[in-house]
Structures are given as structure tokens and as C-alpha cells.
Amino acid sequence: MLFDDQDPLLQTRRQFIGRATRGIGSVALASLLTPRAFAADAPDTGPWRGTVNPLHFAPKAKRVIFLTMAGGPSHLETFDYKPELAKRHGQPMPKSVTDGQQLAQLQGQDLNCFGPQFSFAKHGKSGQEISEALPNIAKIADDICIIRSMKTEQINHDPAYTFLNTGSSISGRPSMGSWWTYGLGSEAQDLPGFVVLTSAGGGQNQPIHTRQWHSGFLPSRFQGVQFRSQGDAVSYINRPAGVSEAQQRDVVDAVKSLSELRNDVVDEPEIAARVSQYEMAFRMQTSVPGLMDLSDEPAHIFDLYGTKGRDGTFASNCLLARRLAERGVRFIQLYHRGWDHHGGIKTAIPIVAKLVDQASAALIIDLKQRGMLDDTLVVWGGEFGRTPMAQGDGRDHHINAFSIWMAGGGIKPGITYGATDELGYASVENIVHVHDLHATMLHVFGIDHEKLTYRSQGRDFRLTDVHGRVVSDILT
Numbered sequence: 001m002l003f004d005d006q007d008p009l010l011q012t013r014r015q016f017i018g019r020a021t022r023g024i025g026s027v028a029l030a031s032l033l034t035p036r037a038f039a040a041d042a043p044d045t046g047p048w049r050g051t052v053n054p055l056h057f058a059p060k061a062k063r064v065i066f067l068t069m070a071g072g073p074s075h076l077e078t079f080d081y082k083p084e085l086a087k088r089h090g091q092p093m094p095k096s097v098t099d100g101q102q103l104a105q106l107q108g109q110d111l112n113c114f115g116p117q118f119s120f121a122k123h124g125k126s127g128q129e130i131s132e133a134l135p136n137i138a139k140i141a142d143d144i145c146i147i148r149s150m151k152t153e154q155i156n157h158d159p160a161y162t163f164l165n166t167g168s169s170i171s172g173r174p175s176m177g178s179w180w181t182y183g184l185g186s187e188a189q190d191l192p193g194f195v196v197l198t199s200a201g202g203g204q205n206q207p208i209h210t211r212q213w214h215s216g217f218l219p220s221r222f223q224g225v226q227f228r229s230q231g232d233a234v235s236y237i238n239r240p241a242g243v244s245e246a247q248q249r250d251v252v253d254a255v256k257s258l259s260e261l262r263n264d265v266v267d268e269p270e271i272a273a274r275v276s277q278y279e280m281a282f283r284m285q286t287s288v289p290g291l292m293d294l295s296d297e298p299a300h301i302f303d304l305y306g307t308k309g310r311d312g313t314f315a316s317n318c319l320l321a322r323r324l325a326e327r328g329v330r331f332i333q334l335y336h337r338g339w340d341h342h343g344g345i346k347t348a349i350p351i352v353a354k355l356v357d358q359a360s361a362a363l364i365i366d367l368k369q370r371g372m373l374d375d376t377l378v379v380w381g382g383e384f385g386r387t388p389m390a391q392g393d394g395r396d397h398h399i400n401a402f403s404i405w406m407a408g409g410g411i412k413p414g415i416t417y418g419a420t421d422e423l424g425y426a427s428v429e430n431i432v433h434v435h436d437l438h439a440t441m442l443h444v445f446g447i448d449h450e451k452l453t454y455r456s457q458g459r460d461f462r463l464t465d466v467h468g469r470v471v472s473d474i475l476t
Helices: 013-033 083-087 135-139 157-166 176-184 245-266 269-292 299-305 314-326 345-369 434-443
Strands: 063-070 120-123 128-131 144-151 194-200 331-337 376-381 385-391 394-398 402-407 415-417 427-429 454-456 459-461
Touching (some): 063 157, 063 176, 063 345, 144 427, 144 434, 176 331, 269 314, 299 314, 345 394
Parallel strands (some): 063 331, 063 376
Antiparallel strands (some): 144 402, 376 402, 454 459
């Protein structure tokens, strides 16, 4: 129904001409400011099938589980053993290595070598060297690809998280999961395409802000949704007392109808995105309780992960990640805050490792047993590494070298790729930048990272910015 001042039959000729010209001007301005509003791939209220359709080439993976070790795990105590550093423990760090280099809290201080605090051994048929602090991950050595030559650009936590997640140190860019769901859509009809779970323990719990899973300039329907590990997974997931499903359906339908009337006038993509989120929220009231109810999981699965259920631990989140993957969620990101070890690294790492080691390995084993590992890409790693120089009895932030591992989804298993120098200070062989990681991850999903773009503020943006190469040597 039109209000009186909108009824064309009640308008004067002057009003009609004035409104028509303002409308043309608004359309012209909107096309300049938000050109995607007029693009063929602008989102509607139906299921989003992805903008890359068809894919650029045959995909190997269908979903991502990114195990984010927030705080910066030390590569020297986990996956990159340095016997030369052990020999030089306590000796001055060669100035030829550190002069002119960017440091965090050690800038201007005396720099002494700090040897590895744990022993390493070779594991599996592949013989990959892994620290004694991670005995369970060591058991899956033949299933993972360890990359020892990572580099990043940001030396403090929050900008480093931002760079890892968005490919830029500038806040406000879309996160990885948002790019994935924008490019590929999601196979989940009653759950978000991008879900985040968090846990903490074992060290300084650096804060993680919700902007790390924000959609940035992409439509809001691609934003990550944080699920709580305990209690109600999502706020207001239960209907108010006295409100039936049919009554709530009426409200959603009414809001949708009113929004569509408004959208017919202004043609604003965010209105359609908001309506799709209302629809998703309505469906989640049925799907989320079933997802979070672990009563159908057998005892041996709880034992495998090392959890008693929804106890808020990283182990519980790993089990939930597998359940989300089974239900078609495209991008699942787990954060464990506890890897920031400026001091007491020898006593702290076993604590945090115990919280994540068993469950990380269990996730790979569980996916493999279910036939899901082949098309699930699992990534394990933090935002940067730690210095080979001592900071008391700990290590400072370090951007020139760190380690991650990847598994499944088109990644070669049982290999170690890249290397750092003899002291573990700099990546020197087969260097893998964060942009390269993103390009490679997109590649196994059948996406050319240079072609997944979104126009905003007059230019085409992409996750890898103007950088990135596919690390083809680690692909099957």
C-alpha cells in the first residue's frame, strides 16, 4: 500500500518531475559509490551460490578448517629444530644477522642466542622433525605438510592477525572466510557459511576482536558468525516464551515484504543481505541446537579429541568444527589464545601444547576416517613466529620466519617445505609469504586468486592485494 505522498495520482507535475530527476541523480551517484549494487552478482535474498561460477579450474577442497594459534607459536619449539642455535645458546647473536632488522620489544637491547627448549625427533615414514612438546601431532606426520619458511609483515599481534586474516594491515578489509563465502557460497542451507569458535589457555591471552572475521566492504551476509562453545551458541537462539514457530514466521515474512518494498525504491544490496540474514537466523533456531547437541557422538570420539563435550575447550571446538564441516559450512576458523610467550617459554609451551595437540591430531584422524580429509583443507598456525634471541627466558615477536602445517584438500602429505637459516632467524629457502598462503588456499578450491575481486572505492580489491603466488610444490 502506498502512502498519500507516494501515490503518483496525487502528485502535481512539479512534484513528479522533481522526484524523477532526484531519482536519476541518486541512481547515478549510487552507481559511482557502490557499483556492485548494479552488478550481476549483487546478492539477493535467495541462497548465495558464489560469484566464481563456474570455477576457474577443478577444485580439490570443499571447505576450510583454519586452526589459528593466536599469540605467535615459536617455530623453534615446535617444527623447526636448530642444532646450531642450541650450540650457541647464551652467546651474542651475530650482528650480521640482526643489524637493521625490525624487532618488537628487543629493539636496542643486547641480543643473545636462545637455544631450543625441547628435543626434536623424526616421525613417521616421512621422517618429519617435530618437537617433543607435540607428541600427538607427531603421530600424524605422514598426513601433514610442514612449511618452515613463512614470512609476514606485521610485528604486533592485532595488525598481524589482521594481515593473516585479510591480507592487509589496514583494518576494515574482508576476512578470509568472507572472501571464501563470497566466491564460493556455502553448502549449508541452515547455518552460516563462515563460523568462528574461540578458546584460551596456556599463556598471555591476547584479545581477538570481531573485526577479524568481518566482511569489510563485502555485503554483510558474508560476515563470520561467532558461536559460543558453552551455553547458547548464538544469542537469542531460543524463541521468546509464548511465541510459536508460525508466529515468528509471520514476523519474518512481514519484515521481508516491507524490506522488498523499500528495496524496490532504493535498490540497496544491504537490504537484501539483511533479509537473507533474517531468514538464516530463523532457520538457525532449528539447526544450531542440533549441531551443538553432542549426545549422538560415541564415547570413543570424545576420547579421541580429549573432551567431555561442550566444555569451552579447543578440543570441544575441534569436534564442533568437524560437525560444522559435515553440515556444509564453507569456512570454519578456530582461535586458541595462549601462544604469546615472552617469558617462561620452557614451562608455558607444554601447557598450551597439551590444550591443542591431541585435538589437532584428532581432527585429522577423524576427518580421514570419515573420508572427509581429501576435500577438507586444514591449516594450523599463528600470526608470526618468535625470535631466536632471548627475551629473558622467553622469545619476542618475529616476522621473518615461522612455521605452519597444512593437511588434506589437495596438499601433499608427509613433506617439509622451505627452510630457515641455521639460527632460525630468517626464511631463506622456498619462502612462503602470507599472500602466497592465501593464493595457494584459494587455488585448491578452484579459484585463481587474481580473478576473485570486488570493486570498492573505485578499484578492484582481492584477498592477495597485488601479490601472491601459488606454492605448486606442495600441491598433489
